[in-house]
Amino acid sequence: MMKTHVLYVFADQLSMLALNLFGARNRVHTPHIDELGAKGVKFHRSYCVTPQCSPSRSSILTGLYPHKTGVIGNIGTKNTAELDAGLPNLGNILQQRGYRTAYFGKWHLGRAAVTEYGFEATADFQKDDEETTEHVLNFLDEQADVKDHPWLCMVSFNNPHDIYRMAQDKLQGKTLNTSHIILPDNFIDDLSAKPEAQRLFRDEDQGKALQSYGEEDWKYYLAYYYELIERIDRLLGRIITKLKDTGQYEHTLIVFTSDHGDMMAAHRSPFKGPMMYEELVKIPLIYCWEGVLPAGESRYQMTVNADHLPTIIDLLGFEVPEQFDGVSMKESLFKRETAGREYVVMQYYSKQKWINPIRTITDGKHKYSLYSSGEEELYDLAADGSESHNGAYRPDDMEIKKRLQDELRRWMKQYQDPFEQYTRTDRQGQLLEK
Template sequence: MKKPNILLITSDQQHWNTLGAFNGEIHTPHLDRLVRSGTTFTRAYCPNPTCTPSRASIITGQYPSQHGAWTLGTKLLENRHCVGEDFSAAGYQTALVGKAHFQPLCSTELYPSLEAYPVLQDLEKWKHFDSPFYGFDHVELARNHTNEAHVGQHYALWMEEKGCVNWRDYFLAPTGTMDPAITYKWSIPEEYHYNTWIAERTNALMEKYIDAEQPFFLWSSFFDPHPEYLAPEPWDTMYDPDALTIPSIVPGEHDNNPPHFGKTQEDHPDYSAWKETGQGIHGYRSHLYYEYGERKKLTEYDKKKLVAIYYGMISLMDKYIGRILDKLDELGIAENTIVVFTTDHGHFFGQHGLQAKGGFHYEDLIRLPFIVRYPGHVPAGATSDAIQSLVDLAPTFLSLCGIPVPHAMTGVNQSQVWRGIDSSVRDHAICEFRHEPTTIHQKTYVDHRYKITVYYNQTYGEVFDLHEDPNELNNLWDDPGHAALKSELLLKYIWAELGKEPMPMPRISGA
């Protein structure tokens, strides 16, 4: 039997309800193609709502508390076992194109980083880089979201090869010369946008592998719609801000929440009690202000326009995902390729008065868009509420390809659920957020109806009934009428923690 290919397509920081097939306010015709030809899982979750921990979980099949890349600014240690190694051993070509973010922007002697300054902008190094990288035999990398100064690596090389000699004009100082006051419209021509690069290089690699008659495990990793909110013409004006539903806070909704929620609605909140390492902490700030670039209070226009740009960024990305899907058809391999589309974590664009991300485990942030297509194996045009987690991707991919799953992987094998044979293999998901060693350390247990979040060394927390309160406005943690429910959920959470401990090998002897 011919080995199936694996094509993993991810966005970055995409809200679960931003697929045109389910949200009439956004246009995603190519992702809708996947919806029609595959199964959409409506209850998929990230293991951590930040980039490095969640992305490391995808390739290790372990939770951040297990693989060790526990927050932004850490790295996935090179001695961790990654799923690409299993695919390589089984005769697969393995590659990643786009965003990795397995390592930090800073490098030290003890913890060197290939994604750090100044090496990420040493273009001569990247021109000849051919070393394995976390189980991928081939990588083509970039590190910048939109116009960030972190631009470099293979993306910068590609722009130069395409004749874009003035590419620095489209990026911020100190790398580039773009005016930081410019918002929403990005002057970069679409032909030099990183979406174009990712699709072009993904397609070239697939063509190369098929010509050589080699199966592949390929991760096509897009950067959008991660802020800053910038899109080139005409995508910056594709959506009328006044025609969109703009989420907003409900007065009093944070009254019963832990203190860091309500502080987000203050002009100058004091989060000093949570600061431990001296590094920045995502989300612990005033959400009345724009997070990127200059500190600027969000006007009503801004609140609408940023949603319009966010949607435009998704629609632009969708166009290039379509080019990748077209290439599968052109190569004649669509029937033998398992395609998964998802994201690393969600996003706030006004829900609960919040912007971007942080230590707020609402569904908006930890729930994901998640589509699986495998013609003849995964039901087409179906939806499922079977709980999924990104930590399940590695063991499930291996199982579908007939490759043994390492015992140390703690994600569950979803292959029978994807095939429509079993209704579910999970009764819960766990999401972690540890952004400081002790002061910002929380975990969430979510099942088909309830959700509980606990905080290290704190007596506050959250309990939500997702059936009766789908918008998560009524925290039941301190409600006397739900004390028994809280106790039951705490016990289930402890069981879940015990259940996800790794067992690197089976027991083979009595002693």
């Protein structure tokens, strides 16, 4: 009997808010992602555990929060460990259950060989998406004649992370059509009512090079970002076509997601930094398994990407171990009305030398963030979806804030989160008092 394969595709720095399927403000040409969503189940309240590459990837693989994987920041930053190859992860768990396992593309979890994590087929640390795709296509060709041997193939696209090349390419004369681009409603924000780290990031850190940008320049930023998304869509299309041509598509569970988002000019900010806005923490999530999962349906249960590992294991019919922080979404995939998480917690630790820990909790209606400096944010996501008005210090919102604070403290205690033990630094890495 033919067993189920798993194709797990994730992009780097792809915000949910950039995709047509999830109500993007600007139309992006992504026919293959759109088709996947039309044939699968879309989660509209899908979050990353953290808006940083390495720690988010560690949670995708292990089903654990970053403070448990030890990968609390990007690899190479202070106090951040490389991912322990001894931890159970999607690769070695499925390998132990008879799966051929493969990982192609960006890794960003340490210097150890990817094979040490249970992936027997790999091309370590490849960051060119075209080359990554060729490796995937070759792998799928190799598996085509092995009818009774299931496989897991993780595909890690680097883009649209190359948004960091935007300013240089713009200076060198790269032209883009920006006539159709609309800036976000929250483009104008002086950040005066927001934590100081956000202003420092925008005005003194990675956003500084863009301080002279006018509206047309920011439209260029978005056009550049969308072009990168369209590139990975084309590559995803090639992979799905290969699955169909080799007769493996109907036996494959496909998951499409990303590790975190991008600010996308919201609050006049680029890239990612010490902030937890929806543009940055909401990630696309599509589960497609034709003939098994519902087609073209949407889900509004909250989920975080630590949930992907237990969900995949559960869908494949294996018992889900209890050690995961993530929970299986299997029931939600099949039943629209199933209750999901009551809230989602997210973490942030550092940006290079700059350590500025944050904890965020959302119940889907409100979102509360606590910075290690003691600064706070509170947003009414229904009334203020652009997160323009910080209600953390508004008397009328104190009851809501206290409820979310209490839930966050309870969660940190239950999951042994060391947030209150962390120290913070300035942008140069010098220690600061709390």
